[in-house]
Structure formats: structure tokens, C-alpha cells
Amino acid sequence: MTKNTPTGSPKQPPKRPACTLSRPVFFVGFMGAGKTSVSRRLARMCHISSIDLDTYIERREDKKVKDIFAEAGEDGFREIETAVLREFTANDPLLVSCGGGVVKRPENREILKGGGFVVYLKVSADEAQSRISDLSTRPLFNDLDQARRTSAERLPLYEEVADAVIDTAGKSVGRIAAEVRDVLKKEGILWQSQE
Numbered sequence: 069m070t071k072n073t074p075t076g077s078p079k080q081p082p083k084r085p086a087c088t089l090s091r092p093v094f095f096v097g098f099m100g101a102g103k104t105s106v107s108r109r110l111a112r113m114c115h116i117s118s119i120d121l122d123t124y125i126e127r128r129e130d131k132k133v134k135d136i137f138a139e140a141g142e143d144g145f146r147e148i149e150t151a152v153l154r155e156f157t158a159n160d161p162l163l164v165s166c167g168g169g170v171v172k173r174p175e176n177r178e179i180l181k182g183g184g185f186v187v188y189l190k191v192s193a194d195e196a197q198s199r200i201s202d203l204s205t206r207p208l209f210n211d212l213d214q215a216r217r218t219s220a221e222r223l224p225l226y227e228e229v230a231d232a233v234i235d236t237a238g239k240s241v242g243r244i245a246a247e248v249r250d251v252l253k254k255e256g257i258l259w260q261s262q263e
């Protein structure tokens with residue numbers, strides 16, 4: 069007895085969304101806003117690449133961010149940060165999670181505004197503190213009062229560069245990533261097609 073031969077086209081692997089970015093997407097916001105976590109989650113959701121500037125700097129310098137601060141001071145760290153930020157405006161578009169202080173330098177704000185689409189993830193200093201388990205990894209998050217002041221000083225700088233603002237209060241990383249995805253699609257930055 070012969071088995072029935074399957075008809076139709078050969079079995080295809082399940083379709084998955086292939087996404088493309090038309091421009092780099094930069095995540096900015098205060099420490100603990102979730103820039104790193106959200107860009108990683110969105111990258112997984114959409115099968116695109118993401119890069120974290122702090123992690124990239126640590127690999128490039130073979131040192132932890134807090135050790136670069138200790139050895140070269142904040143200015144030394146900011147020099148490196150500007151150089152790597154420039155790299156990611158010039159390369160293929162990626163999701164780029166920036167360090168919390170990237171907006172401090174006017175030069176960086178110009179790079180961000182001219183170099184891609186900027187998503188500002190908003191968080192209060194109080195909520196940020198409750199999210200970060202090891203504050204010693206953030207040399208500029210010394211105590212809550214100081215973090216509240218720094219956050220208030222930076223707010224207009226984040227707003228200056230932002231193309232989209234997303235309030236993260238009380239939302240999960242997955243929900244924020246989905247909100248960002250929807251904004252990027254609506255703005256024509258993220259294209260999703262079936263392979």
C-alpha cells in the first residue's frame with residue numbers, strides 16, 4: 069500500500085515578522101527609566117538588533133563605567149560617550165539605549181536630534197531608585213534627594229531631544245516595549261513585513 073503523497077507546496081517554517089528600521093532609534097531618560105531593558109525587549113519582539121552604549125563602552129575600554137568615572141572623571145567618560153554615540157548614527161540603524169546622562173552635553177543633544185528618532189522614557193527619581201537594585205553601579209545616583217535634583221535639571225534636556233515621550237510609571241517592560249513599537253510603526257520608523 070502506498071502512502072498518500074502530500075499535495076501543495078512544501079511545508080514552510082512558521083512566518084515571523086521581519087522588521088527594518090529606517091533610522092537609528094535612541095532611548096534616553098533618567099537612570100532606571102528602563103532604556104536598556106526596553107530596547108532589549110523590543111529587539112527580541114521585532115527580531116532587530118540593539119546596542120547598549122554603557123555596555124559597549126565597558127567592552128571597548130575593558131572597564132566598568134564606575135571605574136572609568138573613578139579614573140578619568142565624568143569628563144573622561146563623557147568624551148568616550150560622545151565618540152560612541154557618533155558611531156551609532158553612522159552605522160546601520162539599530163535600537164540604541166543611551167546612558168542616563170547622554171543629554172548633558174550640547175554636542176550630544178545635536179547628534180541625537182540630527183541622527184535618528186529619540187524615545188524619551190520618563191520615570192520619577194523615586195520609582196527609578198526602587199527599580200535599581202545596586203546603586204553603586206550608577207556613580208551619579210548617590211542618594212534620592214540628589215537624584216531628584218538631577219532628574220529635575222535633566223528633564224528639559226530630555227524633552228528637547230525627544231521625538232516621542234513615554235511615561236513608564238507602573239508599566240511593565242513588555243508593555244512599554246509594545247508602546248514604543250506602536251509609536252515607531254506609526255511614525256514610519258519601524259517596518260514590519262512577513263518573510
Ligand SMILES: Nc1ncnc2c1ncn2[C@@H]1O[C@H](COP(=O)(O)OP(=O)(O)OP(=O)(O)O)[C@@H](O)[C@H]1O
Binds near residue numbers: 106168241
Ligand atoms: N518598567 C519597569 N518596571 C520595573 N522594573 C524595571 C522597569 N524598567 C526597568 N526596570 C528594572 O530597573 C532596573 C534598571 O533598568 P535599566 O538598566 O533598563 O535602566 P536604564 O534606563 O538603562 O538605566 P541607566 O541609565 O542607569 O543605564 C533593572 O533592574 C530593570 O530590570
Ligand SMILES: O=C(O)C1=C[C@@H](O)[C@@H](O)[C@H](O)C1
Binds near residue numbers: 098099133167
Ligand atoms: O545618568 C548618568 O549620568 C549616567 C547613567 C548611566 O547610564 C551611565 O552612563 C553613567 O553611570 C552615567
Ligand SMILES: [Mg+2]
Binds near residue numbers: 104105120122165167
Ligand atoms: Mg542602561
